[in-house]
Amino acid sequence: MVTGGDPTNFSRDRTYLVSPVVNADRTVTFRFAAPKADEVQLHGLSPSARGTFIDPPKPMSRNADGVWEIAVGPVAPDIYRYNFVVDGAAVNDHNNPTVSQSERTLGNFVEVPGEGPAIYDVTEVPHGDVTMRWYRSESLNTTRRMFVYTPPGYHSNANTQYPVLYLLHGTGGSESNWINEGRANFILDNLIAAGAAVPMLVVMPYGRAYPKIGRESGSIGFRENIELFERDLFDNVIPRIESDYRVLTDSDHRAIAGLSGGGGQSLAIGLGNLDKFGSVAGFSAAIRESEFDDVYGAGLDQSPTPRLLWIGCGDLDHLYDVNRSLLNWLEKRDVAHIAHLNGGGHDFQNWRPYLHEVAQRLFKTTAS
Amino acid sequence: MVTGGDPTNFSRDRTYLVSPVVNADRTVTFRFAAPKADEVQLHGLSPSARGTFIDPPKPMSRNADGVWEIAVGPVAPDIYRYNFVVDGAAVNDHNNPTVSQSERTLGNFVEVPGEGPAIYDVTEVPHGDVTMRWYRSESLNTTRRMFVYTPPGYHSNANTQYPVLYLLHGTGGSESNWINEGRANFILDNLIAAGAAVPMLVVMPYGRAYPKIGRESGSIGFRENIELFERDLFDNVIPRIESDYRVLTDSDHRAIAGLSGGGGQSLAIGLGNLDKFGSVAGFSAAIRESEFDDVYGAGLDQSPTPRLLWIGCGDLDHLYDVNRSLLNWLEKRDVAHIAHLNGGGHDFQNWRPYLHEVAQRLFKTTAS
Numbered sequence: 241m242v243t244g245g246d247p248t249n250f251s252r253d254r255t256y257l258v259s260p261v262v263n264a265d266r267t268v269t270f271r272f273a274a275p276k277a278d279e280v281q282l283h284g285l286s287p288s289a290r291g292t293f294i295d296p297p298k299p300m301s302r303n304a305d306g307v308w309e310i311a312v313g314p315v316a317p318d319i320y321r322y323n324f325v326v327d328g329a330a331v332n333d334h335n336n337p338t339v340s341q342s343e344r345t346l347g348n349f350v351e352v353p354g355e356g357p358a359i360y361d362v363t364e365v366p367h368g369d370v371t372m373r374w375y376r377s378e379s380l381n382t383t384r385r386m387f388v389y390t391p392p393g394y395h396s397n398a399n400t401q402y403p404v405l406y407l408l409h410g411t412g413g414s415e416s417n418w419i420n421e422g423r424a425n426f427i428l429d430n431l432i433a434a435g436a437a438v439p440m441l442v443v444m445p446y447g448r449a450y451p452k453i454g455r456e457s458g459s460i461g462f463r464e465n466i467e468l469f470e471r472d473l474f475d476n477v478i479p480r481i482e483s484d485y486r487v488l489t490d491s492d493h494r495a496i497a498g499l500s501g502g503g504g505q506s507l508a509i510g511l512g513n514l515d516k517f518g519s520v521a522g523f524s525a526a527i528r529e530s531e532f533d534d535v536y537g538a539g540l541d542q543s544p545t546p547r548l549l550w551i552g553c554g555d556l557d558h559l560y561d562v563n564r565s566l567l568n569w570l571e572k573r574d575v576a577h578i579a580h581l582n583g584g585g586h587d588f589q590n591w592r593p594y595l596h597e598v599a600q601r602l603f604k605t606t607a608s
Numbered sequence: 609m610v611t612g613g614d615p616t617n618f619s620r621d622r623t624y625l626v627s628p629v630v631n632a633d634r635t636v637t638f639r640f641a642a643p644k645a646d647e648v649q650l651h652g653l654s655p656s657a658r659g660t661f662i663d664p665p666k667p668m669s670r671n672a673d674g675v676w677e678i679a680v681g682p683v684a685p686d687i688y689r690y691n692f693v694v695d696g697a698a699v700n701d702h703n704n705p706t707v708s709q710s711e712r713t714l715g716n717f718v719e720v721p722g723e724g725p726a727i728y729d730v731t732e733v734p735h736g737d738v739t740m741r742w743y744r745s746e747s748l749n750t751t752r753r754m755f756v757y758t759p760p761g762y763h764s765n766a767n768t769q770y771p772v773l774y775l776l777h778g779t780g781g782s783e784s785n786w787i788n789e790g791r792a793n794f795i796l797d798n799l800i801a802a803g804a805a806v807p808m809l810v811v812m813p814y815g816r817a818y819p820k821i822g823r824e825s826g827s828i829g830f831r832e833n834i835e836l837f838e839r840d841l842f843d844n845v846i847p848r849i850e851s852d853y854r855v856l857t858d859s860d861h862r863a864i865a866g867l868s869g870g871g872g873q874s875l876a877i878g879l880g881n882l883d884k885f886g887s888v889a890g891f892s893a894a895i896r897e898s899e900f901d902d903v904y905g906a907g908l909d910q911s912p913t914p915r916l917l918w919i920g921c922g923d924l925d926h927l928y929d930v931n932r933s934l935l936n937w938l939e940k941r942d943v944a945h946i947a948h949l950n951g952g953g954h955d956f957q958n959w960r961p962y963l964h965e966v967a968q969r970l971f972k973t974t975a976s
Contacts, residue, residue: 272697273696273697273698274694274695274696274697275695275696275697276645276646276647276695276696276697277644277695277697278644279644306696323702326642326694326697326699327642327643327644327645327695328641328642328643328644328674329640329641329642329643329644329645329694329699329702330641330702331694331697331699331700331702332699332700332702332714334691334697334698334699334700334714336714337709337710337714337782338709339707339709339714341705341706341707342705346700346702346704346705346707346714362742362751364744364751367741367742367743367751369739369740369741370739370740371737371738371739371740372737372738372739372740372787373735373737374730374735375735376732383730383732383735395852414705419740484763
């Protein structure tokens with residue numbers, strides 16, 4: 241809550257409600273001012289909260305000032321998404337400007353630091369840039385935005401050509417998610433500084449043909465969306481990147497990965513076009529068994545096994561079973577792949593480490 | 609409100625509350641689900657709402673489903689900031705992911721289109737890029753971010769050197785404000801395409817030494833903040849830009865402008881260093897009369913009048929009087945300047961047109 245006033249009067253005493261507060265013992269205090277509410281809860285955004293400290297939602301307590309509070313934890317070091325539910329109404333933490341912006345919703349996040357630096361922390365290493373580029377998508381008859389990470393040294397090493405990872409967000413998400421919440425740039429900065437990943441570009445388009453849940457929704461089907469986005473990717477995104485940046489353009493140096501709905505897109509577009517993508521990864525991929533033979537099988541029939549096929553999913557994820565089915569299908573077809581099954585749910589607590597893992601495996605050896 | 613479910617099931621009927629809705633007659637409908645609330649209001653963020661359709665705040669009405677609604681307008685075409693107040697608690701519109709991120713608060717915005725394209729619209733012209741760069745500020749012993757707009761053609765015109773506008777946000781704001789809410793990039797794209805502005809870089813640093821209202825506040829004074837930020841600007845930001853980009857480095861081709869607290873910084877740093885900045889502009893500048901002689905006067909004593917000194921303020925702005933005082937002071941000293949006094953308040957409804965106006969006056973003639 242803001243009291244006052246004159247914006248030049250910087251010394252004036254103002255009262256701001258501070259939320260969240262990460263305490264020294266890694267407990268986290270959340271606060272929300274709602275003097276007249278009957279009930280306030282701390283929520284995660286389902287299904288993202290599964291297995292975290294906000295699963296299930298937690299009731300908050302009202303103090304004498306009408307501020308609702310809860311302290312949770314100690315909480316494992318990570319970045320978590322949360323919101324509040326006030327008398328049944330979902331709201332954001334108005335005092336916390338760190339948010340993940342999806343098509344139609346906002347989720348706050350809170351970062352709990354650990355003893356040492358996390359894989360996604362801003363450390364004192366050289367930092368790459370992240371550029372927002374607006375481009376004309378003739379395929380979709382619109383102007384849209386992509387985010388492009390260029391690694392440290394890109395601007396000074398004028399004779400170097402770089403490989404490219406195309407990295408997709410999930411259904412209902414946006415092209416900013418992998419930066420704002422996924423910290424893809426800092427994960428890469430840290431890996432590159434440690435010599436653990438090859439310097440690469442990471443291109444993050446708006447990975448849907450049309451918004452799924454946006455204002456102008458026009459709900460389109462699973463397959464139709466993949467096919468329409470595939471046109472935008474091949475006809476607009478990739479040509480633009482390959483004309484404007486110093487990048488390698490063979491399949492050995494082009495990868496595609498994505499989370500959830502973007503994981504389904506990556507598997508369909510990647511395995512369906514192995515002449516273009518040498519490496520393919522799905523993070524908690526939203527897939528359908530009908531795609532296995534029709535799309536993945538058809539693609540694998542025409543091309544050799546990709547250099548890297550990586551499938552990751554957490555055992556609390558609602559998509560765990562269908563990802564297990566995909567792994568069984570790959571095993572039956574004897575397709576070389578890496579299965580990364582672990583704990584946890586459908587959230588960036590898994591996807592950040594998945595990117596950290598996959599980035600280290602990309603573009604390292606030359607195919608025969 | 610989201611119902612359900614399987615993220616691969618894109619055809620499933622989901623119910624989302626849509627808010628806001630801009631109707632064909634330019635009325636705007638806001639909705640917020642709060643079945644148990646006693647009172648919900650549509651608010652602007654004071655003092656930004658002055659003179660808009662949310663000045664004063666408007667009560668919303670509860671419908672049978674527990675959704676609170678209000679239709680306002682017709683509203684003049686523009687981009688407005690708003691939030692809700694639910695039983696005394698300030699909250700965001702959870703169903704609207706377009707937000708302005710300040711140090712400690714979030715404000716939603718709603719865009720009301722007019723008949724023709726607005727100065728800030730995404731039109732079918734070439735678009736410049738906006739790059740987020742993380743840099744080490746030795747002056748402030750931290751790593752921080754700036755946004756850099758490069759005009760269309762920057763990457764292909766390898767022999768062209770460009771002038772630079774340093775553009776500052778307001779107190780409590782952030783380095784993203786001029787892009788996310790100010791649309792500085794689209795304003796420049798449109799002007800450059802029309803031949804009305806010279807292609808230029810626009811550099812948007814985090815324009816404070818330390819957060820004013822952030823978690824680690826350490827509230828510092830008006831002058832101390834200017835002096836500390838000035839060190840970061842001269843020792844870190846400008847050298848980094850001038851080493852990494854093809855830019856002109858004489859004062860004729862370097863300008864500084866800012867809004868509110870950033871306007872006060874621009875006037876103090878610009879007029880205090882006219883050997884470095886040939887053009888200076890304050891938009892609703894947060895200034896103090898004590899600075900006039902001590903800082904501006906001292907700077908003007910040492911250097912010739914700037915090529916451009918531009919002062920803009922709206923008559924509903926709480927900083928109108930002090931900006932009038934500055935104009936009187938400039939007149940008394942016979943300092944050439946442009947006074948742009950108009951209607952409206954302390955908000956981007958004024959600051960976008962101010963940038964549009966100033967950008968057309970920058971870098972056009974060579975000083976004698």
